Amino acid sequence: MRQQKPKYKQIIDAAVIVIAENGYHQAQVSKIAKQAGVADGTIYLYFKNKEDILVSLFQEKMGVFIEKIRSEIAGKTSSAEKLYLLVEKHFTWFAEEPHLAIVTQLELRQSNKDLRLRINEVLKGYLDVVDEIIQSGKRAGEFRESLNLRLTRQMIFGTIDEMVTTWVMNDQKYDLVATAKEVHELIVSGCGNH
Amino acid sequence: MRQQKPKYKQIIDAAVIVIAENGYHQAQVSKIAKQAGVADGTIYLYFKNKEDILVSLFQEKMGVFIEKIRSEIAGKTSSAEKLYLLVEKHFTWFAEEPHLAIVTQLELRQSNKDLRLRINEVLKGYLDVVDEIIQSGKRAGEFRESLNLRLTRQMIFGTIDEMVTTWVMNDQKYDLVATAKEVHELIVSGCGNH
Amino acid sequence: MRQQKPKYKQIIDAAVIVIAENGYHQAQVSKIAKQAGVADGTIYLYFKNKEDILVSLFQEKMGVFIEKIRSEIAGKTSSAEKLYLLVEKHFTWFAEEPHLAIVTQLELRQSNKDLRLRINEVLKGYLDVVDEIIQSGKRAGEFRESLNLRLTRQMIFGTIDEMVTTWVMNDQKYDLVATAKEVHELIVSGCGNH
Amino acid sequence: MRQQKPKYKQIIDAAVIVIAENGYHQAQVSKIAKQAGVADGTIYLYFKNKEDILVSLFQEKMGVFIEKIRSEIAGKTSSAEKLYLLVEKHFTWFAEEPHLAIVTQLELRQSNKDLRLRINEVLKGYLDVVDEIIQSGKRAGEFRESLNLRLTRQMIFGTIDEMVTTWVMNDQKYDLVATAKEVHELIVSGCGNH
DNA sequence: GATGAATGAGTTTTCATTCAT
DNA sequence: AATGAATGAAAACTCATTCAT
Known part of the structure; x- marks a missing residue:
């Protein structure tokens, strides 16, 4: 099972919102990071890639x-x-x-x-x-x-x-x-x- | 009704092949043009955009x-x-x-x-x-x-x-x-x- | 002196209008030709290039x-x-x-x-x-x-x-x-x- | 007030040189970036567009x-x-x-x-x-x-x-x-x- | 762990010009 | 002389990912 640190879930929930509201092609990693309240680089501590x-x-x-x-x-x-x-x-x-x-x-x-x-x-x-x-x-x-x-x-x-x-x-x-x-x-x- | 010149159909048939074989994101206009045997610019005489x-x-x-x-x-x-x-x-x-x-x-x-x-x-x-x-x-x-x-x-x-x-x-x-x-x-x- | 055929002047007058109304970068040769009422290629019978x-x-x-x-x-x-x-x-x-x-x-x-x-x-x-x-x-x-x-x-x-x-x-x-x-x-x- | 980081000035100085030496239309962003010693994309961290x-x-x-x-x-x-x-x-x-x-x-x-x-x-x-x-x-x-x-x-x-x-x-x-x-x-x- | 500045690869589209008719 | 379909070169900009701090 994956890490259950709060940021992991934060990022996933942020991704759902950002993708739903902006569409897949406008859902940049930086936008997801901003919505999740973390730095862009932090995403890559929890996920291999986009x-x-x-x-x-x-x-x-x-x-x-x-x-x-x-x-x-x-x-x-x-x-x-x-x-x-x-x-x-x-x-x-x-x-x-x-x-x-x-x-x-x-x-x-x-x-x-x-x-x-x-x-x-x-x-x-x-x-x-x-x-x-x-x-x-x-x-x-x-x-x-x-x-x-x-x-x-x-x-x-x-x-x-x-x-x-x-x-x-x-x-x-x-x-x-x-x-x-x-x-x-x-x-x-x-x-x-x- | 659209033009029925051979090139219109040529391009469409080329697009089917190129997209099927390369995938949507790897189907560059230049690849379609090449497959259709026309110049890149010719595509835009028959289609508004990709x-x-x-x-x-x-x-x-x-x-x-x-x-x-x-x-x-x-x-x-x-x-x-x-x-x-x-x-x-x-x-x-x-x-x-x-x-x-x-x-x-x-x-x-x-x-x-x-x-x-x-x-x-x-x-x-x-x-x-x-x-x-x-x-x-x-x-x-x-x-x-x-x-x-x-x-x-x-x-x-x-x-x-x-x-x-x-x-x-x-x-x-x-x-x-x-x-x-x-x-x-x-x-x-x-x-x-x- | 240049040719004084009517089309020569037609094209120049068309160019003035098209450039003034569309700006230099939007004044395509084809637009000038259309305004002058001639074919694109005809421009090149009277002028060396744009x-x-x-x-x-x-x-x-x-x-x-x-x-x-x-x-x-x-x-x-x-x-x-x-x-x-x-x-x-x-x-x-x-x-x-x-x-x-x-x-x-x-x-x-x-x-x-x-x-x-x-x-x-x-x-x-x-x-x-x-x-x-x-x-x-x-x-x-x-x-x-x-x-x-x-x-x-x-x-x-x-x-x-x-x-x-x-x-x-x-x-x-x-x-x-x-x-x-x-x-x-x-x-x-x-x-x-x- | 704009950022006063060295790169901002580096890019501007590079642009002056590249535009003066190549002319406006031959002053590609990549040329300016190279002259400034930064990546093309870096230009866009400091400037909205060309x-x-x-x-x-x-x-x-x-x-x-x-x-x-x-x-x-x-x-x-x-x-x-x-x-x-x-x-x-x-x-x-x-x-x-x-x-x-x-x-x-x-x-x-x-x-x-x-x-x-x-x-x-x-x-x-x-x-x-x-x-x-x-x-x-x-x-x-x-x-x-x-x-x-x-x-x-x-x-x-x-x-x-x-x-x-x-x-x-x-x-x-x-x-x-x-x-x-x-x-x-x-x-x-x-x-x-x- | 967390950051965010820097990177650089990659593609659609336009349009001046040509040339067969 | 006149046409207009066809050509094909050329460049700004985005964004996923990295890595020094």
């Missing part, structure tokens, strides 16, 4: 979120319910951290392919949770036995991610959390009429 | 694709079939233009927010097709009457987009088109077991 | 002006009167051609040293007129015998030129011609109280 | 000169004597700083109108000194009561400036300071024969 701030930021925030999700769904037996909690908590998380939503949905994607591969590593933990829900659903007979794990995971993640991105691109001006129920319904039942 | 190459590229390619989709689904009566064609053609399109897939799924997203808003304008035409399929499905009773148009559209687009992105991130090493049937099934029926 | 337009412009306009001055002072016997006419005609000239005033006083000076040396060649004809006035004044006993020709010429030209430049820098908002009498007085009598 | 180097250079040099003039004429009672000192010191200044003479008389004028307006701001301080001399001369009865302040100031400045410019354009090959007495005489008495 890219490392971004990855660490995502790791830190996503890590906490994944833990929260895991503990939320731990007690539930129904996979549909677990899936609902995943969607609802995901939406609630970003609704409560609008700056972070901008950073993850818009700004972080402006990074290069290498960075995105590292981000995908972090995302792996989230996708594992999705996989577990799908597997348990299949075992319990709630979900179709024939589901392709990888495709289903991508459908779920793609849907949720697109919902959040569209909401952010629309300046977060409608109630994202309120859509959780319908989104969950779409994922479980698709658009078909059974 | 960003304009990207938007034009997306417009040009997506425009043609949308027309193709529209004509494909024109004769079909079943909405499920239309939806299947949408997925299958989408996957086939990118499978046949691997360079373009890299550009749209990875490189183009590294652009700034402004550019992405302009890209969304182009995407609008695609989403309109999705909307029309959903609407016709609802009218025909194939799809649930209660479907929220916007959310359903986002579920469909998010799923398809995520499939293509994952495939590209995995170096296009599996058969994307082969997944079309299952993806279609997921969209129509969700992951639930009815 | 710099040549400027020198020719100055030659053409200044040449006509010098002739006018010469004929004006031809009949006068008093040197003071000749000097007055020089000042008054100079001011009147620019007051009647405000675009040209901007070009000669501000924009033409943004050129490089080489161009300015060529412009000085043209100016030589003007300074000759000044010299002749000084010489005749000395011969007639109107001006001090001890006057240093070169310095006196520079004093006269420097004063007149500074008056016009200041007037142009102040957006030509006061009546330049109205100052001719006082300026003449300053040149003849200096600021001393005799 | 134009700012020029304005600062003129401010710095002219500011010092104006102070010198003021202290020189402070003890004098005769306005003619003050005026003589102004001319003589002005000529001596440039004779002692031939590089600076080239820069102010030729190269600085190649700048655009905006820059010249900023330069005029600096020049204001010089013209104030001229005004004070004229006013004191009028009060003491040395100069004509009827003198128009603005015109007289322009006559004096225009004359001095033209003398220096001509001298620079002639490659400083004669003794400028030696002309001070005659120039002063011209300004005070004009070319008339009283």
